[in-house]
Amino acid sequence: MGNASRLLPLIPLIPGISSLVLALFGRAMGRAWAGRLASGAVGASLVLAAIGFADVTGAAPGQRAITVQLFEWVAAGSFHARAALVLDPLSSIMALVVTGVGFVIHVYSQGYMVGERDIGRYFSYLNLFIAFMLLLVLAENLLFMFVGWEGVGLCSYLLIGFWFERETANAAGMKAFIVNRIGDFGFLIGILMTFVVFGTVSFAEFLPLVPTQDARVLNAIGILLFVGAIGKSAQIPLHVWLPDAMVGPTPVSALIHAATMVTAGVYMVARTAPLYAEAPMALGLVGAIGAVTALLAATIALAQEDLKRVLAYSTVSQLGYMFLACGVGAFSAAIFHLVTHAFFKALLFLCAGSVMHALAGETNIRKMGGLRERLPVTYRTFVMGTLALAGIPPFAGFFSKDEALWSAFREGYFLLWAAGLAGAFLTALYMGRLWILVFEGRFRGGSETAQALPESPPSMTWPLWALAAGSAVVGFIGIPHHSWIETFLAPSLAVRTPRPSSMYVEASLMILNVVIAAGGLLLARRVYSAEPGLPETMAKEPGRLHRLLREGYGVDALYDVLIVRPVLLLSRVVLWRAVDRSLVDGSINGWARLVRVGGEGLRLSQSGNLRLYLFFLFAGVMALLGWMILGTTWAS
Amino acid sequence: MIPVQHYLVVSALLFLIGATGVFFHRNLVSIFLCVELMLNAVNLTLVAGSRSVGNLEGQALALLVIVVAAAEAAVGLAILIALHRKRETINVDDQNLLRY
Amino acid sequence: MESVVFYFLAGVSIIMALVVAGSRRPTYGALALIVCFCAVAGLYALSGATFLAAVQIIVYAGAVLVVFLIVIMLLDLRGETSFKERTGALRWAAMLVGVMLLGLMGIAFDGLPSLPTDEGVAGTAAAMGNFLLTRYLVPFEATAILILAALVGATWLARRS
Numbered sequence: 001m002g003n004a005s006r007l008l009p010l011i012p013l014i015p016g017i018s019s020l021v022l023a024l025f026g027r028a029m030g031r032a033w034a035g036r037l038a039s040g041a042v043g044a045s046l047v048l049a050a051i052g053f054a055d056v057t058g059a060a061p062g063q064r065a066i067t068v069q070l071f072e073w074v075a076a077g078s079f080h081a082r083a084a085l086v087l088d089p090l091s092s093i094m095a096l097v098v099t100g101v102g103f104v105i106h107v108y109s110q111g112y113m114v115g116e117r118d119i120g121r122y123f124s125y126l127n128l129f130i131a132f133m134l135l136l137v138l139a140e141n142l143l144f145m146f147v148g149w150e151g152v153g154l155c156s157y158l159l160i161g162f163w164f165e166r167e168t169a170n171a172a173g174m175k176a177f178i179v180n181r182i183g184d185f186g187f188l189i190g191i192l193m194t195f196v197v198f199g200t201v202s203f204a205e206f207l208p209l210v211p212t213q214d215a216r217v218l219n220a221i222g223i224l225l226f227v228g229a230i231g232k233s234a235q236i237p238l239h240v241w242l243p244d245a246m247v248g249p250t251p252v253s254a255l256i257h258a259a260t261m262v263t264a265g266v267y268m269v270a271r272t273a274p275l276y277a278e279a280p281m282a283l284g285l286v287g288a289i290g291a292v293t294a295l296l297a298a299t300i301a302l303a304q305e306d307l308k309r310v311l312a313y314s315t316v317s318q319l320g321y322m323f324l325a326c327g328v329g330a331f332s333a334a335i336f337h338l339v340t341h342a343f344f345k346a347l348l349f350l351c352a353g354s355v356m357h358a359l360a361g362e363t364n365i366r367k368m369g370g371l372r373e374r375l376p377v378t379y380r381t382f383v384m385g386t387l388a389l390a391g392i393p394p395f396a397g398f399f400s401k402d403e404a405l406w407s408a409f410r411e412g413y414f415l416l417w418a419a420g421l422a423g424a425f426l427t428a429l430y431m432g433r434l435w436i437l438v439f440e441g442r443f444r445g446g447s448e449t450a451q452a453l454p455e456s457p458p459s460m461t462w463p464l465w466a467l468a469a470g471s472a473v474v475g476f477i478g479i480p481h482h483s484w485i486e487t488f489l490a491p492s493l494a495v496r497t498p499r500p501s502s503m504y505v506e507a508s509l510m511i512l513n514v515v516i517a518a519g520g521l522l523l524a525r526r527v528y529s530a531e532p533g534l535p536e537t538m539a540k541e542p543g544r545l546h547r548l549l550r551e552g553y554g555v556d557a558l559y560d561v562l563i564v565r566p567v568l569l570l571s572r573v574v575l576w577r578a579v580d581r582s583l584v585d586g587s588i589n590g591w592a593r594l595v596r597v598g599g600e601g602l603r604l605s606q607s608g609n610l611r612l613y614l615f616f617l618f619a620g621v622m623a624l625l626g627w628m629i630l631g632t633t634w635a636s
Numbered sequence: 637m638i639p640v641q642h643y644l645v646v647s648a649l650l651f652l653i654g655a656t657g658v659f660f661h662r663n664l665v666s667i668f669l670c671v672e673l674m675l676n677a678v679n680l681t682l683v684a685g686s687r688s689v690g691n692l693e694g695q696a697l698a699l700l701v702i703v704v705a706a707a708e709a710a711v712g713l714a715i716l717i718a719l720h721r722k723r724e725t726i727n728v729d730d731q732n733l734l735r736y
Numbered sequence: 737m738e739s740v741v742f743y744f745l746a747g748v749s750i751i752m753a754l755v756v757a758g759s760r761r762p763t764y765g766a767l768a769l770i771v772c773f774c775a776v777a778g779l780y781a782l783s784g785a786t787f788l789a790a791v792q793i794i795v796y797a798g799a800v801l802v803v804f805l806i807v808i809m810l811l812d813l814r815g816e817t818s819f820k821e822r823t824g825a826l827r828w829a830a831m832l833v834g835v836m837l838l839g840l841m842g843i844a845f846d847g848l849p850s851l852p853t854d855e856g857v858a859g860t861a862a863a864m865g866n867f868l869l870t871r872y873l874v875p876f877e878a879t880a881i882l883i884l885a886a887l888v889g890a891t892w893l894a895r896r897s
Contacts (some may be wrong), residue, residue: 606736
């Protein structure tokens, strides 16, 4: 255990330093070395995280938390916050996921970003992101976690807008940041309230005190913190930034907007699980929003034409599943799904990147098709990812999704379960659609894209294989009734004794899941393979429902009218014209004008007329004299 | 014994006449002459004061005033000459180069 | 006896001052001023400041005003135009100021108690010399420097450039 306390701070520190080095010397280092340094730094963190994980696993069940304090951060009156890291089962798993998937994606980036300028900046941001994310998952208290929370938001903005010459990239980055900020507002109030109620923001200190507090207070805190999660994890109604964030480089989408940053909300809820366990209203909200998001996002994904946007909405939907699981008290199931999702969603995004790489940046699936033979590795790994996401055993997604849905059913949340099941069907449906439209059938693209069709280089393909292997295998850490992950995470989370249930019901539901998933895939094949011309017809004349789904139920348009435009109007008319120009500039300029006009006026007195000067001289002296004399006479 | 007030009255009248002259002449030399008259009036006051108080301070100061007036007259007339040479006019109204 | 001399000298000086203020030609003004200074010198002597009277005649009337006359003749100045044309609108204001000053003086002299007359120390040359070289030494020497400066300045200013 000793070496862990020394090594723990290094886990976020190494990528942080690497980020700084790349920021300063990235250009001088050249593309190849920048990528190697970045990947190496994350790799080092991965090794350390693995060591930490081994330490935690090896320790006795009661002693599985190592806290390392870095320094006393805030000491203001009664408010204390330490800058400290904690390594326990939950954080060690998260650290492994972040560094593991992060490492793979860094290697992938070395191949994918060939030919881009400013690679040093890219890898610097990417490393910085890893550093902040690790800070987030390893933080010992809410405030320190918030540092990581904000930091990953910043890196997300920087990376979405990496190609800053493009207007869309800048807008998308700002949208992401601002929407996040709205969530962060609630989060921050939640943190403050935690301090006010408990006197501390340290997890180890306030979580045991939870049962002493009134449920209303706990509900309030829970809801406020969850607001932050809604923003960060792109749940309805703050989901609008994630699909637009796809204008960033694809490895960024894979890492940040699939595997790690967006899962921070889920992690936060899991971390504060003891609080949510005693706050039924807050937990109900979590579950409800999760379920609604899972279902609605899946419907929207069905109508998207952009490859990455389908995956983006899919991510939103799957995050909904995680919150659904939390909502029914199955926190370890949520984390389980987080882990499996990290693997196959990152894989799917990297496959998308591979496709885009081969088609010179094309993302419209209507212009794809028939890539099965031309991109064999990509095809095979994509299929594995799809099967995992849809929930076909033995791939990972099956186990984790099944666990989540079963928990909902078992605890009696039938509505949530039904929503989840419907969502699973749709998930299989849209993934099947994607599979067929991209890889099967005839190639529908133009001649330019038809030419650039080689399979991706090894730096891109072996990460695909690595993630695919993970997607295949990682499910087995959560086999029902022998779930390693559940027992492993138990000390970190609040464990509710599950309701008694029947094995038969459980088994039949499991079979139902498989049937639903397979059914979705087959239906997709039926619809999309049977009519090869369907994509074109759909593109030309979308039906009303199709349009509604494609525009995401008009949420973006609603926000535009309700919020964006009024704010812009306010800024331009009131604050810019009235206040800034007229008031501030006016008063400053007014003073200047006063001085100038005064000077010009006074200047006229310099007539050069000596006699006038003399006259005034005399008159002044006389006045003075008169004052003195009269003063004396009156006094006497 | 002439009371001191009489001297003061004479001095004041001389000063006033000198001031009037300064104001009403157009010729710079004439103005200068009147300034000398004013200085002289002040000297008279100083002497009267010395007589009233009983020591020599007033007279010493009057002496110094005379010296200063002489120096000032010298420099002033030199300026006048330079001015006449440059601009050919000694009219005070024409000396307006320092106007706005 | 003394009063007669006083009034005579005072009258001369005032009349000559009026001539200076009112004359159209600077030559007349300068000459009148010489006479005025001499009268004032007489007044000094009457007060006991004999040394000062002598200095007044020698330096002021005899040197300074002679320089004035020389400059007047050098510059060959003509006479001035009429009184009214010379002064313009401001003469009324100026005359008003002058009247006010007279009034002020009247008030002042009414209110002042009569001043003592103490002919304690006479301003003879010996007494003045003693005084100047002891109590007023520094100003005395300073004036020497002043004269030097004036000399240099006047020479330089009037040079032919």
